[in-house]
Amino acid sequence: xxxxxxxxxxxxxxxxxxxxxxxxxxxxxxxxxxxxxxxxxxxxxxxxxxxxxxxxxxxxxxxxxxxxxxxxxxxxxxxxxxxxxxxxxxxxxxxxxxxxxxxxxxxxxxxxxxxxxxxxxxxxxxxxxxxxxxxxxxxxxxxxxxxxxxxxxxxxxxxxxxxxxxxxxxxxxxxxxxxxxxxxxxxxxxxxxxxxxxxxxxxxxxxxxxxxxxxxxxxxxxxxxxxxxxxxxxxxxxxxxxxxxxxxxxxxxxxxxxxxxxxxxxxxxxxxxxxxxxxxxxxxxxxxxxx
Amino acid sequence: xxxxxxxxxxxxxxxxxxxxxxxxxxxxxxxxxxxxxxxxxxxxxxxxxxxxxxxxxxxxxxxxxxxxxxxxxxxxxxxxxxxxxxxxxxxxxxxxxxxxxxxxxxxxxxxxxxxxxxxxxxxxxxxxxxxxxxxxxxxxxxxxxxxxxxxxxxxxxxxxxxxxxxxxxxxxxxxxxxxxxxxxxxxxxxxxxxxxxxxxxxxxxxxxxxxxxxxxxx
Numbered sequence: 001x002x003x004x005x006x007x008x009x010x011x012x013x014x015x016x017x018x019x020x021x022x023x024x025x026x027x028x029x030x031x032x033x034x035x036x037x038x039x040x041x042x043x044x045x046x047x048x049x050x051x052x053x054x055x056x057x058x059x060x061x062x063x064x065x066x067x068x069x070x071x072x073x074x075x076x077x078x079x080x081x082x083x084x085x086x087x088x089x090x091x092x093x094x095x096x097x098x099x100x101x102x103x104x105x106x107x108x109x110x111x112x113x114x115x116x117x118x119x120x121x122x123x124x125x126x127x128x129x130x131x132x133x134x135x136x137x138x139x140x141x142x143x144x145x146x147x148x149x150x151x152x153x154x155x156x157x158x159x160x161x162x163x164x165x166x167x168x169x170x171x172x173x174x175x176x177x178x179x180x181x182x183x184x185x186x187x188x189x190x191x192x193x194x195x196x197x198x199x200x201x202x203x204x205x206x207x208x209x210x211x212x213x214x215x216x217x218x219x220x221x222x223x224x225x226x227x228x229x230x231x232x233x234x235x236x237x238x239x240x241x242x243x244x245x246x247x248x249x250x251x252x253x254x255x256x257x258x259x260x261x262x263x264x265x266x267x268x269x270x271x272x273x274x275x276x277x278x279x280x281x282x283x284x285x286x287x288x289x290x291x
Numbered sequence: 292x293x294x295x296x297x298x299x300x301x302x303x304x305x306x307x308x309x310x311x312x313x314x315x316x317x318x319x320x321x322x323x324x325x326x327x328x329x330x331x332x333x334x335x336x337x338x339x340x341x342x343x344x345x346x347x348x349x350x351x352x353x354x355x356x357x358x359x360x361x362x363x364x365x366x367x368x369x370x371x372x373x374x375x376x377x378x379x380x381x382x383x384x385x386x387x388x389x390x391x392x393x394x395x396x397x398x399x400x401x402x403x404x405x406x407x408x409x410x411x412x413x414x415x416x417x418x419x420x421x422x423x424x425x426x427x428x429x430x431x432x433x434x435x436x437x438x439x440x441x442x443x444x445x446x447x448x449x450x451x452x453x454x455x456x457x458x459x460x461x462x463x464x465x466x467x468x469x470x471x472x473x474x475x476x477x478x479x480x481x482x483x484x485x486x487x488x489x490x491x492x493x494x495x496x497x498x499x500x501x502x503x504x505x506x507x508x509x
Contacts, residue, residue: 104445107437109455118438125442126485140485158446165467166448172479173443180483188446231449 428469
């Protein structure tokens with residue numbers, strides 16, 4: 001079943017994510033994807049995440065279609081102007097890619113080429129708008145296309161924004177993204193189900209499917225790093241202590257993820273699991289959570 | 292300073308030309324800075340055993356030809372090179388008016404900004420040609436947001452600070468607070484905005500001001 005069909009069916013949707021590396025080696029990534037192929041509805045492919053130069057998301061998304069996985073092609077506005085973005089979108093469709101996640105993208109200063117010139121001619125909202133135009137058969141300039149795509153456009157939202165202004169801005173932007181055509185949202189990593197429930201109440205009635213983000217906690221160090229450095233991600237201290245006290249860290253991480261999946265089942269339309277190389281643990285998480 | 296000394300090393304008669312506009316206001320190229328720079332150049336060249344003559348002058352506005360021409364004409368034949376302490380527009384005005392003289396930039400023009408407090412300046416305008424300040428609480432997202440976002444905040448801010456630098460406030464959170472204060476938060480619930488970026492180099496022609504231009508002697 002495609003991601004589109006899965007979202008429309010009303011079932012609790014599961015997506016995962018793979019991140020191409022620096023270089024041309026894709027074998028291990030395909031192995032990671034193969035492990036979860038039968039268990040997820042789609043797999044995101046990140047676009048130079050954290051502004052680190054890597055193999056591109058279009059190429060790997062295409063590889064996923066080759067092995068029968070429905071990819072979510074992540075596209076950021078950091079590195080391409082509107083000509084390149086539109087052309088890449090057409091190319092992606094021609095290569096069999098049907099889902100696009102429209103992102104603004106991190107600033108180059110965050111990555112390994114910090115002096116790179118950022119583009120940001122478009123942003124996540126205007127990119128969604130452009131995807132809508134391409135879907136309707138015209139480009140940004142109003143020129144007619146010969147053969148048009150039919151992308152399922154998605155976007156992201158950060159329910160853990162750390163103050164009232166930031167959260168209000170996230171929710172207002174989410175509404176604008178829906179106006180611009182976003183059909184589904186994948187959220188930033190969530191660890192606090194109570195806060196997530198409050199967020200879901202605020203966006204009740206929004207006309208889009210929401211998949212709660214789950215980042216597998218691989219270690220205490222990783223949790224502390226994210227708390228310090230990743231905007232909108234907050235791992236509560238009890239969870240950090242749970243990992244710290246556990247003899248088997250992986251098992252503790254799986255237990256936490258299972259509780260999050262179970263909690264989200266009643267709150268939103270699916271989960272987006274960011275396993276960061278621990279894709280092999282996703283089937284066990286889903287089994288235990290009864291999915 | 293080293294860069295300036297290298298620029299002028301082939302010249303023996305230098306006109307150090309300040310500007311009475313922006314670079315005077317931001318203490319980078321007014322009368323005082325002209326005097327200091329001319330002195331430093333003379334001292335350096337004396338030390339190197341290659342003395343130099345310096346002239347000092349300040350134009351009213353170096354980006355206005357009318358302000359530059361009389362001064363340069365009055366001092367004609369007294370200098371081989373103009374070391375301009377104006378912004379890049381001023382340097383180019385000099386270069387264009389006197390194509391047979393070198394016009395050298397003494398300053399690196401950084402941005403169009405304003406004095407945040409004494410001795411602190413911030414970039415505030417990118418001259419994008421499509422001002423949105425009326426609906427952003429007087430805070431420019433094109434300039435003050437590191438990504439020039441037009442449709443609201445990205446998810447990168449942490450504790451109100453931009454992902455690019457902890458000493459930089461998130462422009463969109465500032466816009467939010469300003470609009471909330473003005474009771475105009477609904478301005479943020481807008482249709483998707485796509486910005487038309489200007490084509491460089493910019494040019495403006497005001498026909499109403501050009502009437503009678505044919506009689507003007509350039």
